Amino acid sequence: MKTAVLLSGGMDSTALTAWRQPNIAITIDYGQKPAPGEIRAATAVAAALEIEHHIISCDLSALGSGDLAGSPALGIGSVPEWWPYRNQLLVTLAAMRCVSLAVGTLLIGALRTDGAHADGRPEFISALDQLLRIQEGELRLEAPAIGTGADELVKASAVSVEILAWSHSCHVSEYACGVCRGCRKHYETMAELGFNPY
Numbered sequence: 593m594k595t596a597v598l599l600s601g602g603m604d605s606t607a608l609t610a611w612r613q614p615n616i617a618i619t620i621d622y623g624q625k626p627a628p629g630e631i632r633a634a635t636a637v638a639a640a641l642e643i644e645h646h647i648i649s650c651d652l653s654a655l656g657s658g659d660l661a662g663s664p665a666l667g668i669g670s671v672p673e674w675w676p677y678r679n680q681l682l683v684t685l686a687a688m689r690c691v692s693l694a695v696g697t698l699l700i701g702a703l704r705t706d707g708a709h710a711d712g713r714p715e716f717i718s719a720l721d722q723l724l725r726i727q728e729g730e731l732r733l734e735a736p737a738i739g740t741g742a743d744e745l746v747k748a749s750a751v752s753v754e755i756l757a758w759s760h761s762c763h764v765s766e767y768a769c770g771v772c773r774g775c776r777k778h779y780e781t782m783a784e785l786g787f788n789p790y
Contacts, residue, residue: 602630605701607742616690629765673774697731
């Protein structure tokens with residue numbers, strides 16, 4: 593059976609893709625503000641790694657909140673980019689495509705630090721994996737890097753700096769704003785890896 597990865601184009605999913613070398617990469621434009629930048633980055637990464645790339649588009653911006661949606665946060669999420677049921681949504685949409693592509697396992701780039709929100713925790717990944725397995729297609733969901741930090745994942749992946757340079761982590765724009773949590777994490781991780789952009 594084939595393996596697919598949810599490739600947002602961010603640093604984590606880029607490193608995961610380079611590390612696990614799946615057959616297929618899936619990028620989803622669900623109406624998030626940085627979607628054009630994410631698609632541009634994911635397309636470049638998939639091409640560089642010679643991985644089949646699928647893009648799914650469905651505008652759900654009216655259902656979003658916070659930085660990713662460009663609207664006020666609802667106040668029940670722990671981080672400013674919190675979007676209701678986002679990971680559940682992304683996995684569901686990717687799973688729908690996976691079934692038609694004979695994919696047996698879907699990879700998601702959740703890390704140890706994603707435990708700040710419920711849908712980034714191991715118990716959430718386990719529950720969603722169980723839900724997918726009892727349905728037609730019996731798709732598996734795995735988060736191979738859930739116990740690591742971003743710098744650890746990048747090191748383990750041995751991803752080249754040329755490919756990593758394509759990654760887009762901004763939460764608010766198709767171009768790096770430099771100040772959102774996504775941009776700050778990107779810069780901090782690059783610094784931890786010894787890459788100084790200045």
